[in-house]
Amino acid sequence: MLLYLRLLKESFAFAMNALRNNKLxxxxxxxxVTIGIFSIIAVxxxxxxxxxxxxxxxxxxxxxTIYLTSQSFGPSDIPRWKREQFPxxxxxxxxxLKSSLDHVENSCFQYFTGSENIKFxxxxxxxxxxxxxxxxxxxxxxxxxxxGRFFNELESNSGRQxxxxxxxxxxQLFENVDPIGKTVRMYGQRFTVIGVTKKKxxxxxxxxxxxxxxxxxxxxxxxxxGDNNPNVLPVMVIKPExxxxxxxxxxxISQKLRTFRGxxxxxxxxxxxxVLSGFTDMIDxxxxxxxxxxxxxxxxSLLVGGFGIANIMFVSVxxxxxxxxxxxxxxxxxxxxxxxxxxxxxxxxxxxGIIGLVLVWIxxxxxxxxxxxxxVLSMGNIILGTSLAAIIGLISGILPAISASQLDPVEAIRxxx
Numbered sequence: 001m002l003l004y005l006r007l008l009k010e011s012f013a014f015a016m017n018a019l020r021n022n023k024l025x026x027x028x029x030x031x032x033v034t035i036g037i038f039s040i041i042a043v044x045x046x047x048x049x050x051x052x053x054x055x056x057x058x059x060x061x062x063x064x065t066i067y068l069t070s071q072s073f074g075p076s077d078i079p080r081w082k083r084e085q086f087p088x089x090x091x092x093x094x095x096x097l098k099s100s101l102d103h104v105e106n107s108c109f110q111y112f113t114g115s116e117n118i119k120f121x122x123x124x125x126x127x128x129x130x131x132x133x134x135x136x137x138x139x140x141x142x143x144x145x146x147x148g149r150f151f152n153e154l155e156s157n158s159g160r161q162x163x164x165x166x167x168x169x170x171x172q173l174f175e176n177v178d179p180i181g182k183t184v185r186m187y188g189q190r191f192t193v194i195g196v197t198k199k200k201x202x203x204x205x206x207x208x209x210x211x212x213x214x215x216x217x218x219x220x221x222x223x224x225x226g227d228n229n230p231n232v233l234p235v236m237v238i239k240p241e242x243x244x245x246x247x248x249x250x251x252x253i254s255q256k257l258r259t260f261r262g263x264x265x266x267x268x269x270x271x272x273x274x275v276l277s278g279f280t281d282m283i284d285x286x287x288x289x290x291x292x293x294x295x296x297x298x299x300x301s302l303l304v305g306g307f308g309i310a311n312i313m314f315v316s317v318x319x320x321x322x323x324x325x326x327x328x329x330x331x332x333x334x335x336x337x338x339x340x341x342x343x344x345x346x347x348x349x350x351x352x353g354i355i356g357l358v359l360v361w362i363x364x365x366x367x368x369x370x371x372x373x374x375x376v377l378s379m380g381n382i383i384l385g386t387s388l389a390a391i392i393g394l395i396s397g398i399l400p401a402i403s404a405s406q407l408d409p410v411e412a413i414r415x416x417x
Contacts, residue, residue, distance in 0.1 A: 345397020353389025
């Protein structure tokens, strides 16, 4: 055992000495592996960071939450021309389903609509995410407040012109002024601010991030736009009770809405029951495809880097043929020569991999500080990058190392003279 450890130690020392004596060649050899490891780990780190961000943003919502609407949140077998003929969900249908469905913890009516500007005195905030909802939304979304409250059932049903501002919107409009009770203008109308949400951080919540949103009664939008306006998409949000059989609940929703709309037997549903878990599954599939694409692209870089290392190692064997012959004539075993060149290739690739990882880490720090998004270089990706570099070194160096170890000592000395 000690003999093998000594052999490994001496082989490692010879490899390091060879790399130090050929600094320019070493640096050029590092480039291919560095670029390859940088490419693949950068892609994986970006995709992992995006995946982590999306899951964190959706964590406040129950994955069983249902969005009943005329549009599908994912791919559909129904032709587009037929989907475009589906009627929008109406407020009356929401009232009917709310009163008749079993095993539902809460439900609300919401409009997905375009962004608007909000004004207060001389200040204007542009592109505010507008969320027109009924009063139950506060419990479904689990909104928390810095100040004030959400609108109540009476204000919701009457379409009262009151608004709850997201933290960032209130901060931009009012700064150090207390916003509660102040009047802002949106949709050309005056709205009274009754609440401000707590800071949540940029998110990917369905319908927009809370911090950059304005919440107001959907009854206002219903009277402002009417029931069949292309500027709004009505949605009924349903939150099932815990432990509810989702297939049975979806079947009940479908049966009741078909009956209410008079859909005949044999005809397809003219609505979509979108479950949030299906949406997250679709996101997982997209993330998976991005990872596969990143691997395919980056493997080409690693392949080029591997060929570069193999080429350099063959050159190294050719240059040191005389030295190999002398080592063998002095009693060096084939294993010693093999490990010497194999370690040289592996060390070269691992150093290149580490440089690639350091570059990814630096860029991740810069982007995290510049953008409102946290790029994370996980320990798993660090281990993966280092392991890949070592494997590339092993594969690239094995043939040159074998050819060096099998040289005849007399012929090696003679060819080097």
